[in-house]
Amino acid sequence: MKFDHLHPADQICQIMKRIYDRKETTVSGGNLSIRDSEGHIWVSPSGGDKGNLQHDDVLEILPDGTVIGTKPASLETPIHQAILAARQDIKAVLHAHSPAAVALSIVHETPQTMLYPALANIAGKSALAVYGAPGSDTLAANVAKVFKEGCDVAILENHGLFIGSTRSMKHAFEVFDAIDFGIRTQLNTPVLCGHEPSLIREAQLKEYNERAQVPVMGTFAPDGVGNEEQLQREMMAMLCKRACQKEIFSATGGVISARVDGNSFLITPQGLDHAYADPDDMVLIQNGKCEEGKVPQFYAELFQKIYDKNPGIGGIVAANPPYAMCYAVSETDYDITLIPESYNILMSTKKFPFGSTFTKQDEIAEYLAVNRPVAIVENECYIIASPAVFKSFDRFEITEYSAKSVNMTIRGQKKIVNITEEQMKELSVRVKDRQKKLAEAERSRMESKIHKK
Structure with missing residues (x-):
């Protein structure tokens, strides 16, 4: 689906529903706006059911200030207008009160975006906007000031956040979703690990990005799709959507791969919004060559080595789930000795230094096996391998849910009793x-x- 080809009102309805379904705003909270090519501003209405907005609910504001619509304008519409006036390059604005964003806002802090590259590369620059009463000219001026200074994210003191995108409403949501995941890791690392998260340096990120390029490989034209390949394509598309629903993946953060046979495997494409994943999106790698017309995730080279080294591995998933990532941005080891499920199914974990997905590919491929399924790459991701891709997803859920359980236990000031x-x-x-x-x-x-x- 070409999301950006939808009418602005329909884009707003779809993204607002995604935000609500992700539990990132309340039924009446948050608002969105889009500036179209003619300079008209489309904005969500005041109140209502944000999980069920309809096309006709969305208001249109003409350049002369005329408002067209049947619903009252949001109280925060003037903030959207102030941001768009301050930055002519911004095309879409997102405002939400997610629990994570509110948590930062009430301690007057900004997101730590250098937790891992998938976050650092999308988050942009952020700053605090000084408190102002909702709907006031003061608040609109304070928020606009942050954007005028070159930021794309404003954390409003004791309120929530605003995000501006120079690309699209869909991109604004992708930024928001990634930041929300990162804030959860940022705030829960001290709880789970007893100290603040470690951050990557600018020089490390630069080197990482220089290496994180699509692997150079030849291309080929597929000669039809076999039954096994089609089955794996459908499974991967389903798991992409489910990973979003279960908060294992952010909108664009995460990779899924499945072996087709001894010479080929499938991998998700670069930049995929997982909520819209389709079987045809998946990229076939065969005999070291890439399906023509498609761009695979840059993990393709590493995954090729894992499959070559381990014939028993049939599926690999890599991601940054927010609670489990606390252990990837700290020195604390992930504990599998909590319940029989985590001990039996996760079996073994090992940490690798930041950048190992490029510098230590052979070591990761050597380590991962059917009985050693979990590799944790510091300040980057978890990589989980299994005989089938569905099993890798299952292990990811167990990894994240177990970390959530530990978080609840510590917050409840209870003592964990491990398996003996x-x-x-x-x-x-x-x-x-x-x-x-x-x-x-x-x-x-x-x-x-x-x-x-």
Whole structure:
């Protein structure tokens, strides 16, 4: 879907619903605006059901100030107008009161965008806007001042945030979603790990970005789509959407890959908005060459090495889930000895230094295996591998949910009681027995299949 080709009013309705469905604003909170090519401003109305806005609910403001619409204008419309007047390059403005943004606003802090590259590269510059009463000229002037000084994000003291995009409303949401993920990591790292998160330096980010280029590889024209490939394409598109819904992926943050056969695998494309993922979006890599007309994620080179090294791995997911990422931006180790599920399914984790996705690809590929599924790259991401891509997604959910559980326990001032050594030994025996039975069942199934032939 070409989102930017939609009517401005429809764009506003769709993005407002996404914000509400993501639990990033209340049913009556937040507002959006778009400046079209003719200088008309389209803005969401006051109040109403922000999860169910309709095309005709959206107001149009003409250059002469005339307002066209059936609903009352939002109280904060003058702030949108002030931002757009201060920055002629801005095309869309987003305002929301997500719990994470409000949490920053009530301590008068700005987002720590240098937590990891996926955040640093999209977040832009931010600053605090001095407090003003909602709807007041003072607040409009204070917010506009932040944007006039070159910022794209304003944290309003004791309020929420405003984001301006020079590209589109969809891009404004992608920035907001990434920042919201980052704020959760920023605020929860001291809770989970006992200290402030570590940040990457500008020089590190520059070097990372110089390396994070689409791998140079030849191209090929696919000769149709086989059944297994189509199945994996559909599975990946479904998991992209679900990863957004389950807050494992931000709008554009995250990578999914699935093996097709011994010589080929699929990977998500560069810049994909996961909520709109389609099976045809996925990029086929075959014999080291890329499906023509498509641009794969830059992780393709690393994933190729992981698949080559580990024939048992059939799916890989990389992402920055907000609670689990607390352990990636700190020295604290991720603890798998919480419940049988985390111990049995995650099995093993290992940290790699920042930049290892380029400098230590062979080491990551050597480490990851069916019984060593989780690699944590400091200040970058988690990489989880499994025999099937669905299993990798399952492991990501367990990783993030377990981190959330620890967060709740610590905030409740309770003491965590881990699984004992004896219990871990018992679990290991049970897992081995189950794996043996599954292997025997699979062998019997294959033998029966051969006999039938």
